[in-house]
Amino acid sequence: xxxxxxxxxxxxxxxxxxxxxxxxxxxxxxxxxxxxxxxxxxxxxxxxxxxxxxxxxxxxxxxxxxxxxxxxxxxxxxxxxxxxxxxxxxxxxxxxxxxxxxxxxxxxxxxxxxxxxxxxxxxxxxxxxxxxxxxxxxxxxxxxxxxxxxxxxxxxxxxxxxxxxxxxxxxxxxxxxxxxxxxxxxxxxxxxxxxxxxxxxxxxxxxxxxxxxxxxxxxxxxxxxxxxxxxxxxxxxxxxxxxxx
Amino acid sequence: xxxxxxxxxxxxxxxxxxxxxxxxxxxxxxxxxxxxxxxxxxxxxxxxxxxxxxxxxxxxxxxxxxxxxxxxxxxxxxxxxxxxxxxxxxxxxxxxxxxxxxxxxxxxxxxxxxxxxxxxxxxxxxxxxxxxxxxxxxxxxxxxxxxxxxxxxxxxxxxxxxxxxxxxxx
Numbered sequence: 001x002x003x004x005x006x007x008x009x010x011x012x013x014x015x016x017x018x019x020x021x022x023x024x025x026x027x028x029x030x031x032x033x034x035x036x037x038x039x040x041x042x043x044x045x046x047x048x049x050x051x052x053x054x055x056x057x058x059x060x061x062x063x064x065x066x067x068x069x070x071x072x073x074x075x076x077x078x079x080x081x082x083x084x085x086x087x088x089x090x091x092x093x094x095x096x097x098x099x100x101x102x103x104x105x106x107x108x109x110x111x112x113x114x115x116x117x118x119x120x121x122x123x124x125x126x127x128x129x130x131x132x133x134x135x136x137x138x139x140x141x142x143x144x145x146x147x148x149x150x151x152x153x154x155x156x157x158x159x160x161x162x163x164x165x166x167x168x169x170x171x172x173x174x175x176x177x178x179x180x181x182x183x184x185x186x187x188x189x190x191x192x193x194x195x196x197x198x199x200x201x202x203x204x205x206x207x208x209x210x211x212x213x214x215x216x217x218x219x220x221x222x223x224x225x226x227x228x229x230x231x232x233x234x235x236x237x238x239x240x241x242x243x244x245x
Numbered sequence: 246x247x248x249x250x251x252x253x254x255x256x257x258x259x260x261x262x263x264x265x266x267x268x269x270x271x272x273x274x275x276x277x278x279x280x281x282x283x284x285x286x287x288x289x290x291x292x293x294x295x296x297x298x299x300x301x302x303x304x305x306x307x308x309x310x311x312x313x314x315x316x317x318x319x320x321x322x323x324x325x326x327x328x329x330x331x332x333x334x335x336x337x338x339x340x341x342x343x344x345x346x347x348x349x350x351x352x353x354x355x356x357x358x359x360x361x362x363x364x365x366x367x368x369x370x371x372x373x374x375x376x377x378x379x380x381x382x383x384x385x386x387x388x389x390x391x392x393x394x395x396x397x398x399x400x401x402x403x404x405x406x407x408x409x410x411x412x413x414x415x
Contacts, residue, residue: 007254017258026263030270037277044281046289052282059282077283081275089270120263124253129263 004194008123009114011107021115022123025102029092029120059084065228069235079234082137086130087227093120094189094219098212103193121189121222124182131181134230135174142237151237177233181226188222373411380407 008020040051048056062084066076096102097119106115120126142151155171157163192215199208250256384404 006252008259017262018256020259023259023262023266026266030266033270034273034277037274041277041281044285046285046292048285055278056282056286059279060286080283081271081279084279085267085271085274088274089267123259124255125259126263128255129260130267132260133264133267 003112004197006190008118008125011114011116020123020125021106021118022120022126025096025117026093026120026126028117029089029096032096033088033092058088062087062227066231069228069231070238075238079141079231082134082234083227083231086134086230087223090121090130090185090223090226091220093126094223095216097122097189097193098196098215098219103197119189119193121185122193124186127182127186128178130185130226131178134181134226134233135178138230138233138237139174141234145238181229185222185226188218192218377408377411380404380411 008022010018010020011024012019036051040055043049044052059080063073063076063080066079066083067073070076070079097117102117102119103115105117106113108114139151153167155167155174157167192211196208196211196215199211381404384400384407387400387403
């Protein structure tokens with residue numbers, strides 16, 4: 001019978017830190033992305049090569065999309081590192097989780113199979129970390145754009161009972177964002193993993209193939225949604241700067 | 246709450262590790278990819294804009310040069326026509342001058358020829374006269390030797406005959 005675990009499985013311990021299979025794959029994804037980045041940095045030219053072309057295409061498309069939300073290229077360039085890294089990191093993590101060998105190569109411990117790698121987004125620690133970073137960054141960028149007083153007055157408004165109530169709702173919604181962000185990505189990827197495991201267990205070889213393609217698509221869409229939502233939250237937090245003045 | 250976190254596998258150390266992993270990646274990508282790529286995109290945009298501007302300038306200059314060329318060609322054509330007209334005029338003047346010169350020369354030659362002919366005629370006449378004088382002298386000398394009656398007739402006939410022959414030779 002297939003074993004499905006909500007928690008990421010521990011592979012080894014590093015000091016006090018328990019290194020799980022999801023952490024291992026997220027580090028691998030980060031290393032691969034960093035390697036590609038180093039490779040592209042070396043070959044960056046005014047007349048682009050193939051790799052530079054691909055990177056430029058992705059960045060330009062993201063910038064165009066961000067322009068439509070933020071309204072100006074300068075702002076888009078400012079917030080590009082956060083949004084683009086979220087998109088690329090989640091995309092790589094999701095797609096790496098579908099590679100052959102991921103989930104099937106592992107260790108046998110106490111008659112239980114523990115996969116060496118597991119899709120990082122199927123671990124709440126990964127999605128929660130990204131959600132926390134996104135919400136914290138959106139608030140920091142909001143403070144930088146409109147000032148701490150103006151930004152915090154959104155949550156702590158004592159001018160009127162209605163304002164106080166709205167402020168409280170805003171504050172709660174910030175936490176709700178973290179939960180919705182993390183559980184949306186986690187739910188989608190974890191459900192996809194379960195679906196693939198069950199399909200492969202019941203009817204192996206051919207049947208899981210369409211689901212694999214579906215998961216490729218879901219992996220892209222979830223990365224895109226996460227990046228877009230972080231962009232929208234950042235845009236909301238910084239756009240009030242214009243209204244405040 | 247703690248139990249829920251445990252059930253969901255949420256561990257603050259793992260969460261921090263994931264966050265640090267992500268933040269390192271953001272920093273790396275910012276310095277290795279985003280900034281250099283944005284810089285190169287900006288540079289390329291500037292170069293393209295510069296190229297387009299220069300090409301537009303070159304096109305304007307080319308059209309100006311073409312206009313100038315047309316004007317110069319027109320001017321040159323007009324100059325050439327004027328030069329041709331002038332040359333034609335000069336040629337005509339020269340022709341008439343040459344013709345008059347030739348006429349003058351011809352007249353001079355004709356006059357010279359007439360003068361030569363006149364001189365020759367005079368010389369011939371002088372020669373005839375001289376011969377006639379000689380003949381008359383000879384005739385007179387012979388007449389002195391003969392009788393007057395016969396002499397007169399003979400002399401007259403002889404003189405007439407000699408005069409005729411002298412006229413024929415001249």
